[in-house]
Amino acid sequence: AQSVSQHNHHVILSEAASLELGCNYSYGGTVNLFWYVQYPGQHLQLLLKYFSGDPLVKGIKGFEAEFIKSKFSFNLRKPSVQWSDTAEYFCAVSWGNGGFKTIFGAGTRLFVKA
Amino acid sequence: KAGVTQTPRYLIKTRGQQVTLSCSPISGHRSVSWYQQTPGQGLQFLFEYFSETQRNKGNFPGRFSGRQFSNSRSEMNVSTLELGDSALYLCASSLYGTGSSGNTIYFGEGSWLTVV
Numbered sequence: 570a571q572s573v574s575q576h577n578h579h580v581i582l583s584e585a586a587s588l589e590l591g592c593n594y595s596y597g598g599t600v601n602l603f604w605y606v607q608y609p610g611q612h613l614q615l616l617l618k619y620f621s622g623d624p625l626v627k628g629i630k631g632f633e634a635e636f637i638k639s640k641f642s643f644n645l646r647k648p649s650v651q652w653s654d655t656a657e658y659f660c661a662v663s664w665g666n667g668g669f670k671t672i673f674g675a676g677t678r679l680f681v682k683a
Numbered sequence: 684k685a686g687v688t689q690t691p692r693y694l695i696k697t698r699g700q701q702v703t704l705s706c707s708p709i710s711g712h713r714s715v716s717w718y719q720q721t722p723g724q725g726l727q728f729l730f731e732y733f734s735e736t737q738r739n740k741g742n743f744p745g746r747f748s749g750r751q752f753s754n755s756r757s758e759m760n761v762s763t764l765e766l767g768d769s770a771l772y773l774c775a776s777s778l779y780g781t782g783s784s785g786n787t788i789y790f791g792e793g794s795w796l797t798v799v
Contacts, residue, residue, distance in 0.1 A: 603787070605790075612773075612790050612791065612792040612793060613773065613790040614790075615787060615789070618787055659725070659726060663788075670728065670731060670739045671716065671728065671775075671788055672728060673718070673725060673726035673728075674725070675724075675725035676725050676726070
């Protein structure tokens with residue numbers, strides 16, 4: 570069965586530190602890739618997405634992610650985190666075989682110390 | 684335009700009861716999917732509807748069911764509630780019904796269900 574793995578469940582960083590959250594998926598076909606963010610008390614919001622083209626995609630708030638097809642990975646990065654980046658981050662993969670299904674990773678809780 | 688709207692936002696039910704949750708997708712979106720979010724399990728896919736047809740289903744028992752109406756609005760129902768059904772139930776809508784490029788899904792704020 571297809572799956573999405575997020576390597577870290579909890580990450581604690583100080584402000585200005587660099588961030589990299591890992592995401593790997595298991596599906597051999599064409600996929601669409603997403604990162605969603607859930608700030609405390611808020612609903613899930615799209616951070617960035619990859620459908621095709623340049624494997625390095627840029628999202629909101631200075632986030633970017635790189636799709637490496639050979640590694641089945643879509644890692645999220647930010648050069649310098651801020652306290653306001655404290656949130657839970659979800660990697661998601663979708664594909665279609667006559668239907669539409671999106672699978673989410675378990676999420677990574679990021680806490681940024683001021 | 685309005686986002687995905689879910690009702691009710693909060694509800695408390697007793698074990699053995701049933702519950703119906705409602706979702707209105709973004710205008711023009713024909714695909715609606717449902718997820719269960721819990722602290723321990725993360726986001727678990729329940730099912731997806733497109734043009735009133737269920738096309739994908741996650742690994743949940745038959746107590747969990749859903750439907751979609753001709754105006755794309757969707758409902759999900761959970762019968763014979765168990766304590767473990769306490770969770771945030773999220774509805775998401777998307778424009779396209781296939782896995783084609785550009786198929787971003789947008790989430791509602793969710794319905795918080797507590798089973799006591």
